[in-house]
Amino acid sequence: MINVGVLGATGAVGQRFVQLLADHPWFNLHTLTASERSAGKKYGSIVNWRLDAPFPDSIGETVVTPTTVESVKDCDLVFSALPAEIATPLEAGIAEAGVAVCSNARSHRMDPDVPLVVPEVNPDHLGLIDLQRDRGRDGFIVTNPNCSTIVLVMALAPLRSFAFTDVRVATMQAISGGGFSGVSAMDIYDNVIPYIGSEEEKMETETRKIMGRFTGSEIEDAPFGVSASCHRVPVIDGHTLAVWMDVGAPVSEVKKAYANFKSPFSNLPLQPAKPVEIFDQPDRPQPRLDRNRGRGMTVSVGRIREGLRFIALGHNTIRGAAGASVLNAELIYSKKYL
Incomplete structure (x- = not known):
């Protein structure tokens, strides 16, 4: 086993990291x-x-340390749940000190030599780790995308064989995406907030990087456009996306593509048996009923209609945050980068 740490362990995503790592094999x-x-x-x-989820009692006696490079010098890998303004210099410093970083922060996602990875979608992008090391960094940084972006690219990945140039998405995002103090009760009750700062830009840029092509030296963005409109709704966990695409294939072929989609990996502990699950019922997926499928790691797709139009749903703090970083770390470990 390798020693890991969690940066920012008391926040919403930090607690998810602790939950997922407490008894990790x-x-x-x-x-x-x-x-x-x-x-x-x-x-x-x-x-x-x-x-x-129950509090992991095995972790209760662990003494918390300050969030510094020195605090994690005995770790092989750290998971970052830090705000971007803190993560930007600290993650780089930790990587320079020889420790691997799997980050949920946005700070380094668009850096040219930093992989922005969803294992089922673009595992080959881990090749950028070699570029970081070639430039003298002893450790490395690997990031996972924004929570809504992860749901979107998981829903798009099975459709790669179809021709499309335009993706439009409207999100209905849970309040936990803003952290424990992110949205006040007076703001969200009986309300929909039609703006989440920088969220739309993240979806529009990150999606194209993730689904782009790794040439061996850089990522070429995917050749399609993304237009996003993001909204906060009074749901605790689970981001729901309404997606429109210029795919002309029959719905039956699209459903077959989803049904046949499998992860290229079967040995990763957090990998769900079904990375994407489709529904035929007209009123599914729903956050309360479907967000915890595959231990929160499965993305659900339904209401697939000609056009192409569909609904996608994922658990934002598990699949969209901590779980995504842990799955990335499992892939990194299995590829012997640690």
Whole structure:
């Protein structure tokens, strides 16, 4: 087993990391970091556990350390749940110090030599790790996309064999995507908020990088356009996407493509048996009923109609955040980058 740490372990995504790593068969959860006011205290005494999962008692006695490069020097790999303004310099410093970083932060997603990875979609992009090392970095950084982007690219990946040049998406995003204090109750109750800062830009740029081609030295963006409109809705967990594409193939062929879609990996502990699951019922998928499929790692697709039009759903803090980083780390470990 290799020693891993979580940067920002007390927040919404940090808690998901702790949940997923507490009893992981490959990774030993060695270090938890948080703010200076939490440093030196036991994790179980300071965390306000707010997940729909039991608190992992095995982690409760772990003493939290400050979020610094020095704190994670004994780790082989760290998972970052940090805000971007903190993550930008710190993740780079950790990688320079020889530690691998799997980041959920947006800071380095669009860096030319940093892989932006969803294992079922673009595992070959991990080749960028070699470019980072060639440039003198002892460790490396690998990122996962924005939570809505992950749901979108998982829904698009089975459709790669169809010709399309235009993707339009409207999101209905859960409040947990903004963190524990991200949206006030007075703002979200009886309401829909039609703007999430920088979310649309992330979806429009990240999607094209993920589905682009790795040439061996760079990523060439995918040759289609993405137009997004993002909205916050009063749902706790689970981002729902309404997608329109210029695919002219019959619905029966599209459904067959989804039904035949499989992960190229079967040995990764967090990999769901069905990375994408389709529904024939006209009122599915729904967040409350379907977000936890595949332990929160399955993306659900339904209402597939001519046009092409469909609905996609994924758990935003598992598949769209912590679970995505852990699955990336499993792929990295299986490829012997650690």
